[in-house]
Amino acid sequence: MITLYGNDRSRATRNVWMLEELGVEYERNMVDHTKGEAKKDDFLKINPGAKVPALTDGDVVMFESLAINLYLAMTYGKGGLWPDDAAGQAACGQWTMFSATEVEPHTVGALIELIFKPEAVRDEAVAQACLAKLPPVLNVLETTLSDRDYLGGNSFTAADLNVACVVNSLNMIGFDFTPYPKMTAWVKACVARQG
Ligand SMILES: N[C@@H](CCC(=O)N[C@@H](CS)C(=O)NCC(=O)O)C(=O)O
Incomplete structure:
Protein backbone atom coordinates (compact mmCIF):
# COMPACT_ATOMS: atom_id res chain seq x y z
CA MET A 1 0.00 0.00 0.00
CA GLY A 77 1.47 5.58 -15.45
CA LYS A 78 3.49 3.89 -18.17
CA GLY A 79 2.31 4.93 -21.61
CA GLY A 80 0.17 7.69 -20.09
CA LEU A 81 1.46 10.20 -17.59
CA TRP A 82 4.86 8.56 -18.12
CA PRO A 83 5.49 8.37 -21.88
CA ASP A 84 6.89 5.20 -23.43
CA ASP A 85 9.60 6.92 -25.43
CA ALA A 86 12.90 8.34 -24.15
CA ALA A 87 12.15 11.79 -25.60
CA GLY A 88 8.85 11.97 -23.73
CA GLN A 89 10.45 10.73 -20.51
CA ALA A 90 13.25 13.27 -20.87
CA ALA A 91 10.64 16.00 -21.33
CA CYS A 92 9.15 14.98 -17.97
CA GLY A 93 12.60 15.35 -16.41
CA GLN A 94 13.31 18.64 -18.16
CA TRP A 95 10.04 20.31 -17.17
CA THR A 96 10.16 18.96 -13.62
CA MET A 97 13.61 20.47 -13.14
CA PHE A 98 12.44 23.70 -14.76
CA SER A 99 9.54 23.78 -12.31
CA ALA A 100 11.73 23.11 -9.27
CA THR A 101 14.64 25.39 -10.13
CA GLU A 102 13.29 28.15 -12.36
CA VAL A 103 9.68 28.61 -11.26
CA GLU A 104 9.08 27.46 -7.69
CA PRO A 105 11.77 29.46 -5.89
CA HIS A 106 10.12 32.68 -7.11
CA THR A 107 6.49 31.60 -6.65
CA VAL A 108 7.13 30.33 -3.13
CA GLY A 109 9.25 33.37 -2.29
CA ALA A 110 6.37 35.66 -3.24
CA LEU A 111 3.73 33.54 -1.49
CA ILE A 112 5.74 33.49 1.74
CA GLU A 113 6.04 37.28 1.84
CA LEU A 114 2.49 38.03 0.67
CA ILE A 115 0.31 35.48 2.47
CA PHE A 116 2.14 32.82 4.49
CA LYS A 117 4.08 35.00 6.95
CA PRO A 118 2.30 36.88 9.73
CA GLU A 119 1.48 40.37 8.40
CA ALA A 120 3.82 42.11 10.81
CA VAL A 121 6.91 40.44 9.37
CA ARG A 122 6.05 40.40 5.66
CA ASP A 123 8.52 42.07 3.31
CA GLU A 124 6.86 43.60 0.26
CA ALA A 125 10.23 44.35 -1.39
CA VAL A 126 11.28 40.69 -1.25
CA ALA A 127 7.89 39.68 -2.69
CA GLN A 128 8.23 42.13 -5.56
CA ALA A 129 11.80 40.95 -6.25
CA CYS A 130 10.51 37.37 -6.56
CA LEU A 131 7.65 38.41 -8.83
CA ALA A 132 10.08 40.37 -11.02
CA LYS A 133 11.94 37.13 -11.78
CA LEU A 134 8.87 35.43 -13.18
CA PRO A 135 8.18 37.05 -16.62
CA PRO A 136 11.15 35.49 -18.48
CA VAL A 137 10.37 32.12 -16.92
CA LEU A 138 6.67 32.24 -17.70
CA ASN A 139 7.50 33.38 -21.22
CA VAL A 140 9.29 30.06 -21.72
CA LEU A 141 5.96 28.35 -21.06
CA GLU A 142 4.04 30.83 -23.22
CA THR A 143 6.40 30.27 -26.16
CA THR A 144 6.43 26.49 -25.76
CA LEU A 145 2.65 26.32 -25.63
CA SER A 146 2.24 28.44 -28.76
CA ASP A 147 2.38 25.35 -31.00
CA ARG A 148 1.18 22.55 -28.71
CA ASP A 149 -1.47 21.79 -26.12
CA TYR A 150 0.83 20.20 -23.56
CA LEU A 151 4.46 20.71 -22.61
CA GLY A 152 5.60 17.34 -23.89
CA GLY A 153 3.40 17.43 -26.99
CA ASN A 154 -0.12 16.19 -27.62
CA SER A 155 -1.07 14.62 -24.31
CA PHE A 156 -1.07 15.45 -20.62
CA THR A 157 1.94 13.95 -18.82
CA ALA A 158 3.87 14.27 -15.57
CA ALA A 159 5.62 17.25 -17.21
CA ASP A 160 2.38 19.21 -17.26
CA LEU A 161 1.30 18.21 -13.78
CA ASN A 162 4.66 19.07 -12.21
CA VAL A 163 4.75 22.53 -13.76
CA ALA A 164 1.04 23.37 -13.56
CA CYS A 165 0.84 22.67 -9.82
CA VAL A 166 3.54 25.27 -9.21
CA VAL A 167 2.29 27.90 -11.69
CA ASN A 168 -1.26 27.53 -10.39
CA SER A 169 -0.13 28.47 -6.87
CA LEU A 170 0.15 32.06 -8.19
CA ASN A 171 -3.65 32.23 -8.15
CA MET A 172 -3.39 32.37 -4.35
CA ILE A 173 -1.95 35.88 -4.65
CA GLY A 174 -4.15 37.13 -7.49
CA PHE A 175 -1.27 37.09 -9.98
CA ASP A 176 -2.02 38.79 -13.30
CA PHE A 177 -1.95 36.04 -15.92
CA THR A 178 -3.11 38.25 -18.84
CA PRO A 179 0.34 38.57 -20.52
CA TYR A 180 0.37 34.76 -20.87
CA PRO A 181 -2.84 33.66 -22.68
CA LYS A 182 -1.55 30.29 -23.92
CA MET A 183 -0.08 29.43 -20.53
CA THR A 184 -3.29 30.53 -18.82
CA ALA A 185 -5.45 28.28 -21.01
CA TRP A 186 -3.05 25.39 -20.43
CA VAL A 187 -2.91 25.76 -16.64
CA LYS A 188 -6.72 26.03 -16.47
CA ALA A 189 -7.10 22.87 -18.56
CA CYS A 190 -4.57 21.02 -16.38
CA VAL A 191 -6.13 22.10 -13.09
CA ALA A 192 -9.66 21.29 -14.35
CA ARG A 193 -8.63 17.63 -14.55
CA GLN A 194 -8.71 17.49 -10.75
CA GLY A 195 -12.50 17.86 -10.91
N1 LIG B 1 11.31 20.83 -2.07
C1 LIG B 1 10.47 20.19 -1.10
C2 LIG B 1 9.92 21.25 -0.15
C3 LIG B 1 9.27 20.61 1.06
C4 LIG B 1 8.73 21.67 2.02
O1 LIG B 1 9.30 22.75 2.19
N2 LIG B 1 7.63 21.29 2.68
C5 LIG B 1 7.04 22.16 3.65
C6 LIG B 1 5.52 22.00 3.58
S1 LIG B 1 4.90 22.27 1.93
C7 LIG B 1 7.50 21.73 5.03
O2 LIG B 1 7.41 20.58 5.39
N3 LIG B 1 8.00 22.68 5.80
C8 LIG B 1 8.43 22.42 7.13
C9 LIG B 1 9.67 23.19 7.46
O3 LIG B 1 10.23 23.85 6.58
O4 LIG B 1 10.06 23.13 8.63
C10 LIG B 1 9.34 19.44 -1.81
O5 LIG B 1 8.97 19.86 -2.92
O6 LIG B 1 8.84 18.45 -1.29
Missing part, protein backbone atom coordinates in the same frame (compact mmCIF):
# COMPACT_ATOMS: atom_id res chain seq x y z
CA ILE A 2 1.16 3.51 -0.84
CA THR A 3 1.19 6.00 2.04
CA LEU A 4 1.40 9.74 1.39
CA TYR A 5 2.58 11.84 4.32
CA GLY A 6 1.53 15.47 4.60
CA ASN A 7 -1.76 17.30 4.88
CA ASP A 8 -3.67 19.47 2.43
CA ARG A 9 -1.89 22.61 3.61
CA SER A 10 1.34 21.33 2.09
CA ARG A 11 2.82 20.31 -1.25
CA ALA A 12 1.26 16.88 -0.64
CA THR A 13 -1.69 18.21 -2.68
CA ARG A 14 0.38 17.85 -5.87
CA ASN A 15 0.97 14.19 -5.02
CA VAL A 16 -2.74 13.70 -4.38
CA TRP A 17 -3.34 15.12 -7.85
CA MET A 18 -0.91 12.60 -9.36
CA LEU A 19 -2.29 9.66 -7.36
CA GLU A 20 -5.85 10.53 -8.41
CA GLU A 21 -4.78 10.86 -12.06
CA LEU A 22 -3.26 7.40 -11.87
CA GLY A 23 -6.21 5.88 -10.04
CA VAL A 24 -4.01 3.93 -7.66
CA GLU A 25 -4.99 3.08 -4.11
CA TYR A 26 -3.25 4.97 -1.35
CA GLU A 27 -3.65 6.06 2.22
CA ARG A 28 -2.93 9.41 3.81
CA ASN A 29 -0.97 10.17 6.95
CA MET A 30 -1.85 13.79 7.66
CA VAL A 31 1.47 14.81 9.20
CA ASP A 32 1.06 18.50 10.04
CA HIS A 33 4.37 20.29 9.54
CA THR A 34 2.95 23.48 11.05
CA LYS A 35 2.55 21.65 14.38
CA GLY A 36 6.08 20.21 14.41
CA GLU A 37 4.84 16.72 13.49
CA ALA A 38 7.46 16.36 10.72
CA LYS A 39 10.17 16.67 13.37
CA LYS A 40 9.03 13.58 15.29
CA ASP A 41 11.35 10.55 15.32
CA ASP A 42 9.01 8.29 13.35
CA PHE A 43 8.74 10.77 10.51
CA LEU A 44 12.45 11.62 10.53
CA LYS A 45 13.10 7.99 9.55
CA ILE A 46 11.14 8.72 6.36
CA ASN A 47 12.52 12.21 5.69
CA PRO A 48 15.54 13.21 7.81
CA GLY A 49 14.95 16.71 6.45
CA ALA A 50 11.72 16.99 8.51
CA LYS A 51 9.59 18.18 5.60
CA VAL A 52 6.44 16.94 3.93
CA PRO A 53 5.39 15.50 1.61
CA ALA A 54 6.96 12.06 1.74
CA LEU A 55 5.82 8.75 0.35
CA THR A 56 6.31 5.09 1.08
CA ASP A 57 5.43 2.33 -1.36
CA GLY A 58 6.64 -1.03 -0.09
CA ASP A 59 10.41 -0.71 0.20
CA VAL A 60 10.45 2.63 -1.59
CA VAL A 61 10.78 5.59 0.79
CA MET A 62 10.83 9.04 -0.81
CA PHE A 63 10.64 12.75 -0.27
CA GLU A 64 10.65 15.79 -2.63
CA SER A 65 7.17 16.32 -4.00
CA LEU A 66 8.04 16.61 -7.70
CA ALA A 67 10.33 13.57 -7.59
CA ILE A 68 7.57 11.61 -5.86
CA ASN A 69 5.33 12.50 -8.81
CA LEU A 70 7.93 11.24 -11.28
CA TYR A 71 8.23 7.98 -9.34
CA LEU A 72 4.46 7.52 -9.30
CA ALA A 73 4.13 8.31 -13.00
CA MET A 74 6.95 5.99 -14.06
CA THR A 75 5.69 3.19 -11.82
CA TYR A 76 1.93 3.39 -12.36
Whole structure:
Protein backbone atom coordinates (compact mmCIF):
# COMPACT_ATOMS: atom_id res chain seq x y z
CA MET A 1 0.00 0.00 0.00
CA ILE A 2 1.16 3.51 -0.84
CA THR A 3 1.19 6.00 2.04
CA LEU A 4 1.40 9.74 1.39
CA TYR A 5 2.58 11.84 4.32
CA GLY A 6 1.53 15.47 4.60
CA ASN A 7 -1.76 17.30 4.88
CA ASP A 8 -3.67 19.47 2.43
CA ARG A 9 -1.89 22.61 3.61
CA SER A 10 1.34 21.33 2.09
CA ARG A 11 2.82 20.31 -1.25
CA ALA A 12 1.26 16.88 -0.64
CA THR A 13 -1.69 18.21 -2.68
CA ARG A 14 0.38 17.85 -5.87
CA ASN A 15 0.97 14.19 -5.02
CA VAL A 16 -2.74 13.70 -4.38
CA TRP A 17 -3.34 15.12 -7.85
CA MET A 18 -0.91 12.60 -9.36
CA LEU A 19 -2.29 9.66 -7.36
CA GLU A 20 -5.85 10.53 -8.41
CA GLU A 21 -4.78 10.86 -12.06
CA LEU A 22 -3.26 7.40 -11.87
CA GLY A 23 -6.21 5.88 -10.04
CA VAL A 24 -4.01 3.93 -7.66
CA GLU A 25 -4.99 3.08 -4.11
CA TYR A 26 -3.25 4.97 -1.35
CA GLU A 27 -3.65 6.06 2.22
CA ARG A 28 -2.93 9.41 3.81
CA ASN A 29 -0.97 10.17 6.95
CA MET A 30 -1.85 13.79 7.66
CA VAL A 31 1.47 14.81 9.20
CA ASP A 32 1.06 18.50 10.04
CA HIS A 33 4.37 20.29 9.54
CA THR A 34 2.95 23.48 11.05
CA LYS A 35 2.55 21.65 14.38
CA GLY A 36 6.08 20.21 14.41
CA GLU A 37 4.84 16.72 13.49
CA ALA A 38 7.46 16.36 10.72
CA LYS A 39 10.17 16.67 13.37
CA LYS A 40 9.03 13.58 15.29
CA ASP A 41 11.35 10.55 15.32
CA ASP A 42 9.01 8.29 13.35
CA PHE A 43 8.74 10.77 10.51
CA LEU A 44 12.45 11.62 10.53
CA LYS A 45 13.10 7.99 9.55
CA ILE A 46 11.14 8.72 6.36
CA ASN A 47 12.52 12.21 5.69
CA PRO A 48 15.54 13.21 7.81
CA GLY A 49 14.95 16.71 6.45
CA ALA A 50 11.72 16.99 8.51
CA LYS A 51 9.59 18.18 5.60
CA VAL A 52 6.44 16.94 3.93
CA PRO A 53 5.39 15.50 1.61
CA ALA A 54 6.96 12.06 1.74
CA LEU A 55 5.82 8.75 0.35
CA THR A 56 6.31 5.09 1.08
CA ASP A 57 5.43 2.33 -1.36
CA GLY A 58 6.64 -1.03 -0.09
CA ASP A 59 10.41 -0.71 0.20
CA VAL A 60 10.45 2.63 -1.59
CA VAL A 61 10.78 5.59 0.79
CA MET A 62 10.83 9.04 -0.81
CA PHE A 63 10.64 12.75 -0.27
CA GLU A 64 10.65 15.79 -2.63
CA SER A 65 7.17 16.32 -4.00
CA LEU A 66 8.04 16.61 -7.70
CA ALA A 67 10.33 13.57 -7.59
CA ILE A 68 7.57 11.61 -5.86
CA ASN A 69 5.33 12.50 -8.81
CA LEU A 70 7.93 11.24 -11.28
CA TYR A 71 8.23 7.98 -9.34
CA LEU A 72 4.46 7.52 -9.30
CA ALA A 73 4.13 8.31 -13.00
CA MET A 74 6.95 5.99 -14.06
CA THR A 75 5.69 3.19 -11.82
CA TYR A 76 1.93 3.39 -12.36
CA GLY A 77 1.47 5.58 -15.45
CA LYS A 78 3.49 3.89 -18.17
CA GLY A 79 2.31 4.93 -21.61
CA GLY A 80 0.17 7.69 -20.09
CA LEU A 81 1.46 10.20 -17.59
CA TRP A 82 4.86 8.56 -18.12
CA PRO A 83 5.49 8.37 -21.88
CA ASP A 84 6.89 5.20 -23.43
CA ASP A 85 9.60 6.92 -25.43
CA ALA A 86 12.90 8.34 -24.15
CA ALA A 87 12.15 11.79 -25.60
CA GLY A 88 8.85 11.97 -23.73
CA GLN A 89 10.45 10.73 -20.51
CA ALA A 90 13.25 13.27 -20.87
CA ALA A 91 10.64 16.00 -21.33
CA CYS A 92 9.15 14.98 -17.97
CA GLY A 93 12.60 15.35 -16.41
CA GLN A 94 13.31 18.64 -18.16
CA TRP A 95 10.04 20.31 -17.17
CA THR A 96 10.16 18.96 -13.62
CA MET A 97 13.61 20.47 -13.14
CA PHE A 98 12.44 23.70 -14.76
CA SER A 99 9.54 23.78 -12.31
CA ALA A 100 11.73 23.11 -9.27
CA THR A 101 14.64 25.39 -10.13
CA GLU A 102 13.29 28.15 -12.36
CA VAL A 103 9.68 28.61 -11.26
CA GLU A 104 9.08 27.46 -7.69
CA PRO A 105 11.77 29.46 -5.89
CA HIS A 106 10.12 32.68 -7.11
CA THR A 107 6.49 31.60 -6.65
CA VAL A 108 7.13 30.33 -3.13
CA GLY A 109 9.25 33.37 -2.29
CA ALA A 110 6.37 35.66 -3.24
CA LEU A 111 3.73 33.54 -1.49
CA ILE A 112 5.74 33.49 1.74
CA GLU A 113 6.04 37.28 1.84
CA LEU A 114 2.49 38.03 0.67
CA ILE A 115 0.31 35.48 2.47
CA PHE A 116 2.14 32.82 4.49
CA LYS A 117 4.08 35.00 6.95
CA PRO A 118 2.30 36.88 9.73
CA GLU A 119 1.48 40.37 8.40
CA ALA A 120 3.82 42.11 10.81
CA VAL A 121 6.91 40.44 9.37
CA ARG A 122 6.05 40.40 5.66
CA ASP A 123 8.52 42.07 3.31
CA GLU A 124 6.86 43.60 0.26
CA ALA A 125 10.23 44.35 -1.39
CA VAL A 126 11.28 40.69 -1.25
CA ALA A 127 7.89 39.68 -2.69
CA GLN A 128 8.23 42.13 -5.56
CA ALA A 129 11.80 40.95 -6.25
CA CYS A 130 10.51 37.37 -6.56
CA LEU A 131 7.65 38.41 -8.83
CA ALA A 132 10.08 40.37 -11.02
CA LYS A 133 11.94 37.13 -11.78
CA LEU A 134 8.87 35.43 -13.18
CA PRO A 135 8.18 37.05 -16.62
CA PRO A 136 11.15 35.49 -18.48
CA VAL A 137 10.37 32.12 -16.92
CA LEU A 138 6.67 32.24 -17.70
CA ASN A 139 7.50 33.38 -21.22
CA VAL A 140 9.29 30.06 -21.72
CA LEU A 141 5.96 28.35 -21.06
CA GLU A 142 4.04 30.83 -23.22
CA THR A 143 6.40 30.27 -26.16
CA THR A 144 6.43 26.49 -25.76
CA LEU A 145 2.65 26.32 -25.63
CA SER A 146 2.24 28.44 -28.76
CA ASP A 147 2.38 25.35 -31.00
CA ARG A 148 1.18 22.55 -28.71
CA ASP A 149 -1.47 21.79 -26.12
CA TYR A 150 0.83 20.20 -23.56
CA LEU A 151 4.46 20.71 -22.61
CA GLY A 152 5.60 17.34 -23.89
CA GLY A 153 3.40 17.43 -26.99
CA ASN A 154 -0.12 16.19 -27.62
CA SER A 155 -1.07 14.62 -24.31
CA PHE A 156 -1.07 15.45 -20.62
CA THR A 157 1.94 13.95 -18.82
CA ALA A 158 3.87 14.27 -15.57
CA ALA A 159 5.62 17.25 -17.21
CA ASP A 160 2.38 19.21 -17.26
CA LEU A 161 1.30 18.21 -13.78
CA ASN A 162 4.66 19.07 -12.21
CA VAL A 163 4.75 22.53 -13.76
CA ALA A 164 1.04 23.37 -13.56
CA CYS A 165 0.84 22.67 -9.82
CA VAL A 166 3.54 25.27 -9.21
CA VAL A 167 2.29 27.90 -11.69
CA ASN A 168 -1.26 27.53 -10.39
CA SER A 169 -0.13 28.47 -6.87
CA LEU A 170 0.15 32.06 -8.19
CA ASN A 171 -3.65 32.23 -8.15
CA MET A 172 -3.39 32.37 -4.35
CA ILE A 173 -1.95 35.88 -4.65
CA GLY A 174 -4.15 37.13 -7.49
CA PHE A 175 -1.27 37.09 -9.98
CA ASP A 176 -2.02 38.79 -13.30
CA PHE A 177 -1.95 36.04 -15.92
CA THR A 178 -3.11 38.25 -18.84
CA PRO A 179 0.34 38.57 -20.52
CA TYR A 180 0.37 34.76 -20.87
CA PRO A 181 -2.84 33.66 -22.68
CA LYS A 182 -1.55 30.29 -23.92
CA MET A 183 -0.08 29.43 -20.53
CA THR A 184 -3.29 30.53 -18.82
CA ALA A 185 -5.45 28.28 -21.01
CA TRP A 186 -3.05 25.39 -20.43
CA VAL A 187 -2.91 25.76 -16.64
CA LYS A 188 -6.72 26.03 -16.47
CA ALA A 189 -7.10 22.87 -18.56
CA CYS A 190 -4.57 21.02 -16.38
CA VAL A 191 -6.13 22.10 -13.09
CA ALA A 192 -9.66 21.29 -14.35
CA ARG A 193 -8.63 17.63 -14.55
CA GLN A 194 -8.71 17.49 -10.75
CA GLY A 195 -12.50 17.86 -10.91
N1 LIG B 1 11.31 20.83 -2.07
C1 LIG B 1 10.47 20.19 -1.10
C2 LIG B 1 9.92 21.25 -0.15
C3 LIG B 1 9.27 20.61 1.06
C4 LIG B 1 8.73 21.67 2.02
O1 LIG B 1 9.30 22.75 2.19
N2 LIG B 1 7.63 21.29 2.68
C5 LIG B 1 7.04 22.16 3.65
C6 LIG B 1 5.52 22.00 3.58
S1 LIG B 1 4.90 22.27 1.93
C7 LIG B 1 7.50 21.73 5.03
O2 LIG B 1 7.41 20.58 5.39
N3 LIG B 1 8.00 22.68 5.80
C8 LIG B 1 8.43 22.42 7.13
C9 LIG B 1 9.67 23.19 7.46
O3 LIG B 1 10.23 23.85 6.58
O4 LIG B 1 10.06 23.13 8.63
C10 LIG B 1 9.34 19.44 -1.81
O5 LIG B 1 8.97 19.86 -2.92
O6 LIG B 1 8.84 18.45 -1.29
